[in-house]
Amino acid sequence: MNINLEVEVVEKESTAIVLLAGEIDAYTAPKLKEALLPFAEQKGILIEVNLEKVNYLDSTGLGVFISALKATKESGSELKLVHVQDRVKRLFEITGLDSIITIDTTVRGGK
Amino acid sequence: MNAFDFIEMKVPAKSEYVGVIRLSTSGIANRMGFTYEDIEDLKVAISEAMSNAATHAYDEREEGEITIGFGVYSDRLEVMVADHGGSFNLSKVKDGIGPYQQSESIESLREGGFGLFLIDALMDKVEIKSDHGVIVLMTKYLHTNENEVGLDDDQISTTQ
Numbered sequence: 003m004n005i006n007l008e009v010e011v012v013e014k015e016s017t018a019i020v021l022l023a024g025e026i027d028a029y030t031a032p033k034l035k036e037a038l039l040p041f042a043e044q045k046g047i048l049i050e051v052n053l054e055k056v057n058y059l060d061s062t063g064l065g066v067f068i069s070a071l072k073a074t075k076e077s078g079s080e081l082k083l084v085h086v087q088d089r090v091k092r093l094f095e096i097t098g099l100d101s102i103i104t105i106d107t108t109v110r111g112g113k
Numbered sequence: 114m115n116a117f118d119f120i121e122m123k124v125p126a127k128s129e130y131v132g133v134i135r136l137s138t139s140g141i142a143n144r145m146g147f148t149y150e151d152i153e154d155l156k157v158a159i160s161e162a163m164s165n166a167a168t169h170a171y172d173e174r175e176e177g178e179i180t181i182g183f184g185v186y187s188d189r190l191e192v193m194v195a196d197h198g199g200s201f202n203l204s205k206v207k208d209g210i211g212p213y214q215q216s217e218s219i220e221s222l223r224e225g226g227f228g229l230f231l232i233d234a235l236m237d238k239v240e241i242k243s244d245h246g247v248i249v250l251m252t253k254y255l256h257t258n259e260n261e262v263g264l265d266d267d268q269i270s271t272t273q
Binding site for chain 1: 128129131132133135136150153156157160161163164167168227228230231234235
């Protein structure tokens with residue numbers, strides 16, 4: 003069980019693929035924010051955050067995605083969450099954030 | 114009357130310990146027989162309360178402690194998260210606690226955005242006391258075997 007968060011960014015032309023593994027909480031969220039915001043503030047970029055290996059997320063993580071989303075709206079970029087596990091997606095649904103953040107759940111999570 | 118085990122943990126009011134308490138919560142809930150989904154709910158709710166407490170302690174003091182109490186009952190898990198670092202005086206906590214209402218203290222708890230909202234959504238019962246520091250008392254019922262339990266308001270009996 004990994005309670006830390008690993009962040010890996012792969013840049014391809016105008017797409018930034020952010021691969022996350024671990025848990026997003028009050029301790030690890032700043033690290034995610036640091037990685038995400040510089041891309042969100044750039045113009046015309048698609049940021050694809052892969053949450054396939056994220057098995058825990060709480061409001062601190064939601065907060066980071068909200069600020070990233072706001073930044074992309076200002077810069078004309080796009081934020082997309084992909085491969086979100088069911089239990090993680092549930093929090094987006096409870097908070098209603100799934101209606102403002104693009105979430106792709108083609109791969110369903112859970113071990 | 115109602116026999117229960119009580120587990121108390123104290124950690125520095127720093128965000129790095131949120132994950133540690135989350136693991137402990139998972140272990141306790143697992144041993145009690147909570148379902149996988151309920152354990153996930155508990156983990157989020159307790160982490161939210163911890164994050165709030167860590168933020169509070171950070172704002173007001175250079176260093177503080179968070180005290181977490183687990184009341185393990187046959188039909189439910191009660192979790193208390195307090196940001197004042199002192200040990201829980203169970204009867205005192207119980208006396209001062211009231212139902213969750215919109216008030217000033219809640220405003221400050223909300224600085225984490227969706228934190229308290231999630232606690233409320235994921236737990237069966239949430240109470241907050243804010244006289245000395247902030248104490249969040251959360252309850253989650255075991256829903257195995259359909260043994261839906263009537264809510265008696267005498268949730269915490271002090272047997273110590």
